[in-house]
Amino acid sequence: MDRTLTNFIHALRNAEVRVSTAETLDAFSAVQLVGYRDRALLKRSLALALPKTADEKETFDACFDQFFAFREVSGSRQANGVPSDAGEDAQGDGEGEGGAGGGRQDSEQPSSPASDRQGNRKRKPRTTLQDGEEAEPDLGPGEMSASTSTLGTLLMQDSKVEISLAVSTAGEAVNVRDIQIFTQKGLYTRRIMDEMGLAELNREIADLRDSAAVPERRLGQELRRRREWLREQVRDYVERQFLLHADVTGRRLREELLRKVKLSNVEHRSFRLIQEIVYKMAKRLATLHARRKKVHKKGHLHVPRTLRSNMSYDGAIFDLRWRSVKIDRPRVFAICDVSGSVANYARFMLMFLYSLEEVMPKVRSFAFSSDLAEVTELFERNRIEDAIAKTLRDYAGGSTDYGQAFADFKRLCLDEVDNRTTIIILGDARNNYGDPKAEVLKEMYERCKRLIWLNPEARNSWQVGDAEMRRYSAYCHQAEECNSLMHLERVVGNLLKTVR
Amino acid sequence: MTATAEAVRGRLEAHRYICSEQIATAVYLAYHLHKPVLIEGPPGVGKTELAKTTAAMFALPLIRLQCYEGLDEAKAIYEWKYGKQLLYTQVLKETLEEVLQGAKGFAESVTRLHEFGDIFFSEEFMEPRPLLKALRERDGCVLLIDEVDKADHEFESLLLEILSDYQVSIPEIGTVKAVTEPPMVFLTSNNSRELSDALKRRCLHLYIPFPDTALEQRIIQARVPEIPPELRRQLVQFIQELRGLDLKKAPAISETIDWARTLVLLHSEALHPDLVRETLNVILKFQEDIENVQAEVPILTNKAVKG
Incomplete structure (x- = not known):
């Protein structure tokens, strides 16, 4: 059973729940304590030991239900045959179960008539056949098949636990966990069936069909039905394995791609994923930089206070007092061009900046296409996504006018820019041949600590057409090409290093 | 009384703490696996109350450490009784002369002093704070580390030793281990900041949501x-x-x-x-x-x- 748990933890890790070795050991001891019998208790116990955040708990819930689904079915069936038989009828293999009455007779006498009746009601034409089987259980078609093919025996044993075990074993044997993309599902289903001895079973079924004896033909039919049922089971199994193991692998590939792709080319349906990546990146940067904060916090020795508080110790200095440093948070002004072509970049940069709230100095953001306005408040009051959507809705119209935007900025808050301020401008500097007003940018440049210009266009097109980048870049401390999440991460990472 | 999670739940309810099965399972596992429990959830859902009720349920003393920014080992683990140390040095000044009588030179005096060991840094001069107190509790206790997210990062690291091995190291004395029964540790957090992975790894993690x-x-x-x-x-x-x-x-x-x-x-x-x-x-x-x-x-x- 320990294998099960390890596999489960593997699946969890795949679903991006971080499980350390220590936690694995905890899970083992928890399982030893509570056992596998009570599924709900097992789930609750593992939920305490393995996932460690609210998000992870959700993932864990889904994962657990998927992973232990197969076992649950088999477990409950053993406990009481009737309800789950009904459930299987609904799945469409009622006849398989109903016909199994003969093999099951000794162990589950009371349940078989019930399920048979159900089968009869559903499939009138077969009534005679099934009644016939019921009538002559002594002929024992099950016993005959036992000698011929192993898979047939297994199927006729009518023990779902055994079968599911066999399916997992076969799955392990063909390395179903390596499954990568969904088109491989059919392939793995077939491989597992082969591994379980499908060829042999097929031969047996063919032989039985040609046989003269009625009971043998009957067995052949029965086996055929059960073979289909098994195929269904295996397909389910593969599906689950795919969801557990491959889905995320594919996702990781996609994430890897999305990090490098140009943000303007991102399709709308990938936005959610990108958002998640941004949060993830932001979180990494946040933890990376959260530690540094403390270094600056401890100030110098506060001599007067130390002396005063140690007076009671006869002037011997035991208890040191420190001057605490008052951290005056520097500020970041983000000015974003949100006109059509650049809007997507603005979206993700704002998302990035605001996801970093914890470690980032106070961010004030401005959006413009022709007129510039402050949108900081929008971000304070709404969730990031909503705020971004609103910003784009309200400010994206109109043709780009950098000159006007800078003039607006000057009027609005140039006074508040001081030598601790970092200004980030995101835009392609395409000014529609209007007045660039570079002198305003110069003014900003002189007042602030750093002025960073992020341009989504490739460096070689910075001078082409109506781009004013050459004029502007003279007044930037740093002008960078920035058009993918990777660039963005780098820029923001550097920013965190320098602003704090 | 703690044979099953269900029994624990019944006991908690007897102490007027009505809880979900998840919470009862957490207490059950914590008790049997000797693991600390990190409780998270919105404020006011009964995180602290759970620790208090558990203490009442096991009839154990509750030792509480309220965390705040700037909490350090002097307030959490131990501190030297400086006043007492000073007082004793004053009182013992005269005895010192007797001890040093006949000693020739500085080196010999120091050697003689060494023979008396580090009396001033022994248990008599130590003021135990909550964490140390909890370890020394003879019949075990419930240790509640409340609002651990309010403390600094450094303090989290300080907790790691006690959480994983139920011991603390004091440079002057050595390692203090839990006397017999390790304390049951509950940590609560309001999620005002993300706790470190190292801390989370050592705990069972219980999230208490609003009840249905x-x-x-x-x-x-x-x-x-x-x-x-x-x-x-x-x-x-x-x-x-x-x-x-x-x-x-x-x-x-x-x-x-x-x-x-x-x-x-x-x-x-x-x-x-x-x-x-x-x-x-x-x-x-x-x-x-x-x-x-x-x-x-x-x-x-x-x-x-x-x-």
Whole structure:
């Protein structure tokens, strides 16, 4: 059973729940304590030991239900045959179960008539056949098949636990966990069936069909039905394995791609994923930089206070007092061009900046296409996504006018820019041949600590057409090409290093 | 009494702590695996209360360490009794001469002094703080480290040793281990910041959400037994609806209990828009929230009354 748990933890890790070795050991001891019998208790116990955040708990819930689904079915069936038989009828293999009455007779006498009746009601034409089987259980078609093919025996044993075990074993044997993309599902289903001895079973079924004896033909039919049922089971199994193991692998590939792709080319349906990546990146940067904060916090020795508080110790200095440093948070002004072509970049940069709230100095953001306005408040009051959507809705119209935007900025808050301020401008500097007003940018440049210009266009097109980048870049401390999440991460990472 | 999670739940309920199975399982596992439990969840859902009730349930003393920014080992683990040390040096000044009598030269004096060992840094001069106290408790205890997210990063690292091995290292004395029974440790966090992975790794992680309607009704019944059943139903219904609204701070269980007590005190039998409006300040703690909810009160009350 320990294998099960390890596999489960593997699946969890795949679903991006971080499980350390220590936690694995905890899970083992928890399982030893509570056992596998009570599924709900097992789930609750593992939920305490393995996932460690609210998000992870959700993932864990889904994962657990998927992973232990197969076992649950088999477990409950053993406990009481009737309800789950009904459930299987609904799945469409009622006849398989109903016909199994003969093999099951000794162990589950009371349940078989019930399920048979159900089968009869559903499939009138077969009534005679099934009644016939019921009538002559002594002929024992099950016993005959036992000698011929192993898979047939297994199927006729009518023990779902055994079968599911066999399916997992076969799955392990063909390395179903390596499954990568969904088109491989059919392939793995077939491989597992082969591994379980499908060829042999097929031969047996063919032989039985040609046989003269009625009971043998009957067995052949029965086996055929059960073979289909098994195929269904295996397909389910593969599906689950795919969801557990491959889905995320594919996702990781996609994430890897999305990090490098140009943000303007991102399709709308990938936005959610990108958002998640941004949060993830932001979180990494946040933890990376959260530690540094403390270094600056401890100030110098506060001599007067130390002396005063140690007076009671006869002037011997035991208890040191420190001057605490008052951290005056520097500020970041983000000015974003949100006109059509650049809007997507603005979206993700704002998302990035605001996801970093914890470690980032106070961010004030401005959006413009022709007129510039402050949108900081929008971000304070709404969730990031909503705020971004609103910003784009309200400010994206109109043709780009950098000159006007800078003039607006000057009027609005140039006074508040001081030598601790970092200004980030995101835009392609395409000014529609209007007045660039570079002198305003110069003014900003002189007042602030750093002025960073992020341009989504490739460096070689910075001078082409109506781009004013050459004029502007003279007044930037740093002008960078920035058009993918990777660039963005780098820029923001550097920013965190320098602003704090 | 702790044979199964269900039994633990029963015991907790006997102490008027009504909880979900998840919570009972956490206590059960913590007890049997000797693992600390990190409890997270919105404020007021009974995180601290769980630790207190567990202590009462096992009839163990509760040692509480309230965390705050700037908490350090001197306040959490131990401190030297400087005053006593000074006093003793003063008193012993004369004895010192006897000890050093006949010693020739500085080196010999120091050697003689060394023979007396580090008396001033022995247990007699040590002031144990909560963590050390908890380890020294002979029959075990419940250690509650409250609002650990309020403390600094450094303090988290300080906790790691006690959480994983139930011991603390004191440079002058050595390692102090739990005497016999390791304490049951509960840490609570309001999620004001992300705790380090190292800390989380050493704990069982329990998330307590707001309770569902049925559970909350039972909680109110246990805590405010004198409330009429119909009012209780309406009140819980109202609170549950209220949590669905966009609020700065959603009312927690503690607020529901306060409100129930208030309504009992006012001898009310059923919710009424005016009554709700007048007592809204018991469940909502921000003026902004109160103003926003005012308009919704009649609708919500109606819904709650009708069920």
